[in-house]
Amino acid sequence: xxxxxxxxxxxxxxxxxxxxxxxxxxGKITALLGPNGCGxxxxxxxxSRTIKPVSGxxxxxxxxxxxxxxxxYARLLAMLPQVQPIPEGLTTFDLIAYGRSPHNGxxxxxxxxxxxxxxxxxxxxxxxxxxxxxxxELSGGQRQRVWLAMTLAQETPYILLDEPTTYMDLNHQVxxxxxxxxLNHEGKTIVTVLHDINQAARYCDYLLVxxxxxxxxxxxxxEVINQKLxxxxxxxxxxxxxxxxxxxxxxxxxx
Amino acid sequence: MRxxxxxxxxxLLVALLIVASFMLGAVPIxxxxxxxxxxxxxxxxxxxxxxxLPRAVLAVLVGGMMALAGALVQGVIRNxxxxxxxxxxxxxAGLLAVCFITLFPQSSAGAIPLVALLxxxxxxxxxxxxxxxxxSETRLALTGVALAAFFAACIDxxxxxxxxxxxxxxxxxxxxxxxxxxxQVQLLLPWLLLVPVALLLVKPLNLLALDEQNARSMGVNVxxxxxxxxxxxxxxxxxxxxxxxPVGFLGLIAPHxxxxxxxxxxxxxxxxxxxxxxxxxLFADLVGRVIDPPIEIPAGIVTAILGAPxxxxxxxxxx
Amino acid sequence: MQNTKSLSxxxxxxxxxxxxxxxxxxxxxxxxxxxxxxxRDALDAVFNxxxxxxxxxxxxxxxxxRALVAxxxxxxxxxxxxxMQGLTLNxxxxxxxxxxxAGAALGMALVTxxxxxxxxxxxxVAAVIGAALAWLIVMSLGSWKxxxxxxxxxxxxxxxxxxxxxxxxxxxxLHENQAVAVLSWLAGGFVEARWPLFGKLWPVxxxxxxFTLAFAPTLNLLSLGDENxxxxxxxxxxxxxxGSALVLVLVGWTISLVGAIGFVGLIVPHVARKLTGYDYxxxxxxxxxxxxxxxxxxxxxxxxxxxxxxxxxxxxxxLFGTPVFIYLVRSRI
Numbered sequence: 001x002x003x004x005x006x007x008x009x010x011x012x013x014x015x016x017x018x019x020x021x022x023x024x025x026x027g028k029i030t031a032l033l034g035p036n037g038c039g040x041x042x043x044x045x046x047x048s049r050t051i052k053p054v055s056g057x058x059x060x061x062x063x064x065x066x067x068x069x070x071x072x073y074a075r076l077l078a079m080l081p082q083v084q085p086i087p088e089g090l091t092t093f094d095l096i097a098y099g100r101s102p103h104n105g106x107x108x109x110x111x112x113x114x115x116x117x118x119x120x121x122x123x124x125x126x127x128x129x130x131x132x133x134x135x136x137e138l139s140g141g142q143r144q145r146v147w148l149a150m151t152l153a154q155e156t157p158y159i160l161l162d163e164p165t166t167y168m169d170l171n172h173q174v175x176x177x178x179x180x181x182x183l184n185h186e187g188k189t190i191v192t193v194l195h196d197i198n199q200a201a202r203y204c205d206y207l208l209v210x211x212x213x214x215x216x217x218x219x220x221x222x223e224v225i226n227q228k229l230x231x232x233x234x235x236x237x238x239x240x241x242x243x244x245x246x247x248x249x250x251x252x253x254x255x
Numbered sequence: 256m257r258x259x260x261x262x263x264x265x266x267l268l269v270a271l272l273i274v275a276s277f278m279l280g281a282v283p284i285x286x287x288x289x290x291x292x293x294x295x296x297x298x299x300x301x302x303x304x305x306x307x308l309p310r311a312v313l314a315v316l317v318g319g320m321m322a323l324a325g326a327l328v329q330g331v332i333r334n335x336x337x338x339x340x341x342x343x344x345x346x347x348a349g350l351l352a353v354c355f356i357t358l359f360p361q362s363s364a365g366a367i368p369l370v371a372l373l374x375x376x377x378x379x380x381x382x383x384x385x386x387x388x389x390x391s392e393t394r395l396a397l398t399g400v401a402l403a404a405f406f407a408a409c410i411d412x413x414x415x416x417x418x419x420x421x422x423x424x425x426x427x428x429x430x431x432x433x434x435x436x437x438x439q440v441q442l443l444l445p446w447l448l449l450v451p452v453a454l455l456l457v458k459p460l461n462l463l464a465l466d467e468q469n470a471r472s473m474g475v476n477v478x479x480x481x482x483x484x485x486x487x488x489x490x491x492x493x494x495x496x497x498x499x500x501p502v503g504f505l506g507l508i509a510p511h512x513x514x515x516x517x518x519x520x521x522x523x524x525x526x527x528x529x530x531x532x533x534x535x536x537l538f539a540d541l542v543g544r545v546i547d548p549p550i551e552i553p554a555g556i557v558t559a560i561l562g563a564p565x566x567x568x569x570x571x572x573x574x
Numbered sequence: 575m576q577n578t579k580s581l582s583x584x585x586x587x588x589x590x591x592x593x594x595x596x597x598x599x600x601x602x603x604x605x606x607x608x609x610x611x612x613x614r615d616a617l618d619a620v621f622n623x624x625x626x627x628x629x630x631x632x633x634x635x636x637x638x639x640r641a642l643v644a645x646x647x648x649x650x651x652x653x654x655x656x657x658m659q660g661l662t663l664n665x666x667x668x669x670x671x672x673x674x675x676a677g678a679a680l681g682m683a684l685v686t687x688x689x690x691x692x693x694x695x696x697x698x699v700a701a702v703i704g705a706a707l708a709w710l711i712v713m714s715l716g717s718w719k720x721x722x723x724x725x726x727x728x729x730x731x732x733x734x735x736x737x738x739x740x741x742x743x744x745x746x747x748l749h750e751n752q753a754v755a756v757l758s759w760l761a762g763g764f765v766e767a768r769w770p771l772f773g774k775l776w777p778v779x780x781x782x783x784x785f786t787l788a789f790a791p792t793l794n795l796l797s798l799g800d801e802n803x804x805x806x807x808x809x810x811x812x813x814x815x816x817g818s819a820l821v822l823v824l825v826g827w828t829i830s831l832v833g834a835i836g837f838v839g840l841i842v843p844h845v846a847r848k849l850t851g852y853d854y855x856x857x858x859x860x861x862x863x864x865x866x867x868x869x870x871x872x873x874x875x876x877x878x879x880x881x882x883x884x885x886x887x888x889x890x891x892x893l894f895g896t897p898v899f900i901y902l903v904r905s906r907i
Contacts, residue, residue, distance in 0.1 A: 050801055074807030085799035089852030098795055102807045107855065108791040147802075154806070336729070385904060393725035394903075400732045401903045405896035411761060412893045415885045503736065547748050556740045556747075563737035570729050571715055 001026055002047065002077070002158060002189075007056035009039070009046045015054065016042045018213045024158075024191055029184050031200035032193045034210035035234055040193045041082065043210065044162050047191065048079035074102035078154040082162040082193075084147050086136050092146050093131040096122060099153030118153055124179070125149035140167045148176070152183070159183070161192040165199070177203040197234070201225055201248045209233055225249040261517045265530035272537040273311045277303060279545050309437045314540050314554075315533040316443050317432075317495040318505060321345075322532020323453055324492040325506030326513070326525055330460045331484040334395055335569055338507035339375070339492035342399030345501035346406035347378020348493045353410050357417045368442055371497035375489045378402065430502040430555015432540050439498045446494035450529065453487050456480060457521040464519065502536065502555045504562020509535055511569070535561075584856060587849060591863040598870045599645070603637045606877040611637075636768065643767040644873045644887070645866040646779050647832055650824040652865025653786045655839025656846070656858055660793035661817045662716075664724045665844070665906040669705075669825045670836030670892075671899065672731035676738035677708025678829040679760060683742040687749035698774070702826030708734050709818060718800070718814065762833030762888030764873050771831055778827045783862065786820055790854035793817075797852065835888050837895020838865050844902070 003023035010016050017039040024030055032040040045051045047058055049065055058065045065073060078099075087095065099121075100114045110118070122128045125145045130138065135146060144167060151159060161180075165173040180190055181203065194200040200207060201221035209217040209224060211233045217224045230238045236253050243250040277289050284299050292303070325338035339345050351374025352367050386398050459480040462470040471477055492506060509532040510524065516531075517523040536554060539561070543552035603616035611629045618624065619633035651669065658667040658674075669675045681704020682697045712734050716727030742760065792813055795803045800810050828835065846861035869887065876887040 048805055050804055069807075070804070070809050071807035074805060079801075079805045081801045081805075084802070087797045087799070087852075089847065090797065094853060095798070098798060098806065101791070101795055106788065106791060108794065150802075151805075385900065393729060396729055397725045397903050398900065400729065401896065401900040404732075404892075405900060408889070408892035408896045411889050412885070415761065415889050416880050503740065550748055552744045552747055556744050559736055559740035560744070563733045563740065566733040566736075567711075567715060567730060570726060570733065 001059075001061050002191075003059045004047070005057045005059065007043075007046060007058060008054045009042050009051060010054050011051075016213050017046070017210075019056070020210075020215045021056075022208060022215060022218055024189060025206050026189055027184070027187065028205040029180055029190045029192070029203065030206040030208060031204035032191065032208050032210065033197060033200055033233075038210040038233075039213040040210050041162055044079070044160050044191070044193055048077060048160050049073060050079075071102050074154065074156075076156055077158040077160065078151045078156040079160040080147055080151045080162065080164060082166060084143065086143070088136065090135050091131065092122075092127055092133055092135055092138070093118070095135050095146060096127075096150045096153050099150035102154060117155060121149045121152040124182075125152065126175075141169060141172050144168060145172075145176075148179075157187070158189045158191070161190065163193050163195060166195070173199070197225070197230075198243070198250050201250065202243055202246050221249050225251065261523065262527060262530065265516075265527060265534065269315060269530055269533050269537065272534060272541065273315070276311045276314070276537055276541050276544075277307050279541060280307065280548065305436065309440050310432050310435060310540070311537065312440050313432055313435050313443070313498065314536045316440070316447065317499045317502070318509075318532040318534070318536025319529035320443075320446070320450070320491040320532070321495045321502060321506045322509030322513075322528040322535070323450065323525060324488040324495070325532075326510035326521075326528035327453060327456070327460075327484045327488040327491075328506070329510050330464060330521060330524075331481050331488075332395070333464065335511070335573060336393070336396035336507075336566070337399070338504075338510070339488055340501060340503055340506045341396060341403070341566070342379075342382055343401075343403030343406055344375045344378045344382070344489060345492055345496050345506075346403045346410070347381070348372070348375035348496040349501045350374055350406045350409050350413075351377065352497060353413050357413055365442060368446070368494050368497035372490060372493035375493035375496065378406065379485065379489050430500045430558065431543075431551070431553035432499060432536075433551050433553070435498065443494060443498055446490065449487055449490055453484075453491075454525055456484055456487075457525060460484065460521040460525075464521075500553075500555060502539075503559035504566060505532060505535055505539075505558045508558075508562045508565045511565070584850060587860060588863070591860065591867065595645070595863060595867050595870070598867055598874070599641050602641045602644070602870055602874050603633050605874055606881050607632065607637075608882050639769045639772045640764050640767040640873070641870060643772050643775055643832065644764055644870045646772075646775055646783075647764075647828045647835055648838060648866035648869030649783055649862040650779050650828045650865075651835050651838040651869070652842040652846075652861045653783055653858065654821045654824040655841075656843040656854065656861050657786060657789065657793065657817050657821050658839065659843050660796055660854060661814060661821075662718055662724075662727060663797065664727055666724065666728045666840065666899070666902055668837070668840035668843075669821070670735075670834070670895070671728055671840055672712050673708040673734035673738060674705045674821065674825050675829060675834040675836055676735040676742070678702070678705040678826045679834055680704045680738040680742045680745075681707075681826070682830050683745045687745045695774075698778075698827050698830040701830035702822050704738070705822045705826040705829075706818075708738060709822060760834060761886035761892075762829070762835040763876060763884065763886030764832060765884055765886075767832060775828065775831050778823065782820055782824050782827075786824070787858055787862075789817060789820065790858045793854040793858075833886070833888055835869060836892050837899065838868055838891060840902070841895055841898045842868060844898075 001023065005021050007020045008015055008018055020043065032044065034040045046053055060068060060076060096118050097110060100110065100117065101108055104111060104114055122131060125148055127142065127146050127149055130142060130146065135143060138146065144164070148164065164176055168176065177199065180192070184190055205220065207218065207221055207224045208215060209229065216233060217229055225240060227238060227240060230236055230251060238251040238253045240249050240251050274289065278284050278286060282302060288299060328337050328339060329335065348371035352371045355367065355370045382399060382402055386395050459470065459475040462473050462475050463477065463480060467477055510528045513524055513527040513531045517527045535558065539554040539557035543554050543557050546552055600616060604611040604613050609629065609632060611633060615629040616633050619630035620638070623630055623634060655668040658669065658672065659665060678701040681700040685697055685700035712727065712731045715730040792808060795806055795808050796813065804810050842865045843861050846857040846864055850857045850860050872887040872890045875890055876885050879885050
């Protein structure tokens with residue numbers, strides 16, 4: 001159970017996220033929405049402990065995450081940053097195998113179980129045939145899937161994703177979001193930053209909407225998405241219709 | 256206004272430092288004595304005429320020529336990190352000269368400038384072959400320092416292989432003015448003719464500093480100017496190295512200092528760099544002499560101690 | 575799979591390198607001696623020592639410690655280079671290029687010439703401190719990240735190196751009053767390597783080398799970038815501190831005992847990666863073995879090249895290392 005309490009985050013004396021308190025609904029897919037620069041990526045980094053809060057707390061089961069050992073936290077929560085470095089010389093297999101490091105011994109020796117997990121996440125992400133290819137030789141979309149596989153290999157109950165669909169073609173976006181739902185059915189809790197409100201409304205169970213560093217709305221898509229919010233947060237005039245396929249709210253921007 | 260005052264002020268500084276370098280050394284000569292120059296009761300004429308005067312003249316000429324070379328290189332390739340010493344051209348001259356000294360110890364000293372010149376030309380050519388036409392700022396500098404490191408390693412190696420010649424070579428190599436006299440000044444004089452030639456390039460260099468396309472449309476023959484400026488720089492620094500050895504970072508910092516003082520118009524920048532280079536080398540030589548006489552720290556070491564932090568600062572600034 | 579393919583050849587590579595090292599070791603015990611030593615003498619001196627045999631005594635008292643020192647130094651410099659390249663994600667990072675060698679030499683020069691502080695390990699500790707200061711300056715100007723910043727880091731290292739070198743030369747000239755001393759003092763070599771020196775070297779270097787091996791899995795995770803590594807449970811600042819400390823101890827300690835042995839740390843990790851891939855757990859042991867072979871070979875060459883006089887091994891390594899440096903600048907930056 002992941003939650004925050006009066007969380008404020010900033011760099012160089014500048015506050016980016018202000019006094020945010022919420023609880024990530026367990027066993028659900030949660031989307032973090034908001035215009036550029038609203039602090040959603042920063043919030044995700046604080047949840048993943050990449051940056052320390054200025055004040056307030058991030059709790060895992062009522063325990064401040066700053067007091068959890070790094071390796072233990074890496075077994076509870078995995079995170080996929082938006083931009084990935086291209087590690088030199090590593091093969092896809094090597095990279096995904098590094099995802100097992102929170103679980104195995106200090107030398108990183110792969111056990112039978114580690115190998116089974118790696119095979120399974122490679123199959124699930126559709127990168128099995130890329131195992132021996134170098135990550136630097138892959139296309140952008142392939143690379144994104146490989147990094148996702150590494151994150152999955154961490155076998156954590158919680159997964160955080162920062163705009164995972166950004167550099168993907170539409171079909172890969174749909175595939176990825178479908179994958180998230182499947183992982184969710186397997187019991188994982190997912191928090192993802194998304195750009196597209198309609199995608200978030202359709203594929204996610206719970207929305208957290210941020211504006212200027214503050215949490216302005218949270219709830220199910222039907223509860224959260226309305227004309228007033230779209231106007232205030234995204235500065236657009238839009239109509240809300242039910243999505244003809246999934247019946248989730250869908251917004252269509254006015255002229 | 257400030258710029259027009261700049262050159263006379265620099266000249267005055269050169270004169271002051273020359274007087275100071277007359278006075279200070281293993282045997283200090285008080286100012287009152289120096290003022291008696293030319294009179295019958297001047298007691299120090301031997302020390303002054305045979306040691307300190309040629310040394311001061313050399314410091315002015317070599318410092319000036321190396322700094323001018325640096326200004327030319329920076330003007331043409333518009334890279335703040337470039338100068339013959341950083342790019343390994345000085346060390347190339349040094350390497351060939353050391354090889355020459357160790358292989359032909361009996362040969363006349365007059366040949367060394369030509370050999371050094373050949374060495375600097377080879378180093379410049381090698382650098383050009385390695386980086387191609389339009390390298391990025393840091394890549395050019397990095398290749399240059401790598402080449403410089405290579406030449407330095409070769410120099411060390413040649414000297415360690417020939418321990419009996421090591422003192423002659425080292426004397427010459429550390430960028431020192433110790434033991435130099437009128438012979439070296441004579442060697443240097445013909446190369447001094449290049450200085451007015453460099454001044455012919457001020458206008459095209461100004462235009463080139465704006466933008467290559469602009470310079471072309473104003474009728475500048477860009478490849479010719481570029482070649483002439485680089486060839487001049489190679490000759491000037493080669494000749495300087497031949498006499499004093501590589502003086503670290505002098506060609507790099509002198510033009511930068513001048514630009515801050517006098518602006519970047521080459522009419523002032525080139526002569527200004529010459530004077531600033533002379534001041535820096537006179538100063539470095541003086542510091543090396545007075546720090547713990549009679550031991551002398553080679554001027555090249557003093558300039559490196561001043562210049563390396565400056566290089567770091569430049570690096571920090573260009574981001 | 576590439577994984578399994580190289581698995582079978584990896585033990586063979588390790589065995590081959592070990593054999594090569596053993597042969598070089600043997601060769602270095604008897605080759606290029608002013609007094610004639612046979613290959614047999616060298617073996618006997620080690621396994622079947624006969625008291626009073628002069629050739630065997632030379633081997634035992636001079637050659638054996640010298641070869642062992644060269645091996646440990648080679649391992650240490652190669653390991654230090656590999657760790658630095660792993661920490662900075664910079665292919666040119668190495669003790670000589672980033673100014674660590676020059677910083678260590680300056681620290682030592684300060685202590686020896688000014689007589690600031692005397693004690694059994696004062697020069698070694700001073701070398702480690704000097705190296706640490708150089709590293710601090712270079713890293714504050716450069717950056718830990720890969721990419722466009724990497725040439726800045728290297729230029730900063732070279733400038734710091736030039737500064738430290740100039741200060742060292744000035745100190746030594748002021749102290750020794752002759753230029754020749756500077757050169758032989760700055761160029762690293764194994765002429766003075768006897769048993770007491772080995773006795774000072776290994777108790778620090780060998781544990782540090784073992785630590786470095788244990789550090790290999792962490793270096794692997796660092797290659798994924800700071801963010802990903804920290805999500806996998808790596809504490810970035812602690813790892814950098816520990817890795818830097820390892821490098822500084824390895825480099826400072828060896829330099830204070832044998833002088834600057836440059837460019838092993840630059841070249842060897844690259845060759846090791848070419849042979850075994852980018853997994854530090856596999857390439858680190860190979861790099862150490864290759865570093866040992868290279869430095870041992872350089873020591874043999876240092877005696878052979880101008881026999882009967884010796885040229886410092888450090889000068890030979892610099893001569894062959896700098897072209898590789900130029901090559902790496904061209905291909906990797």
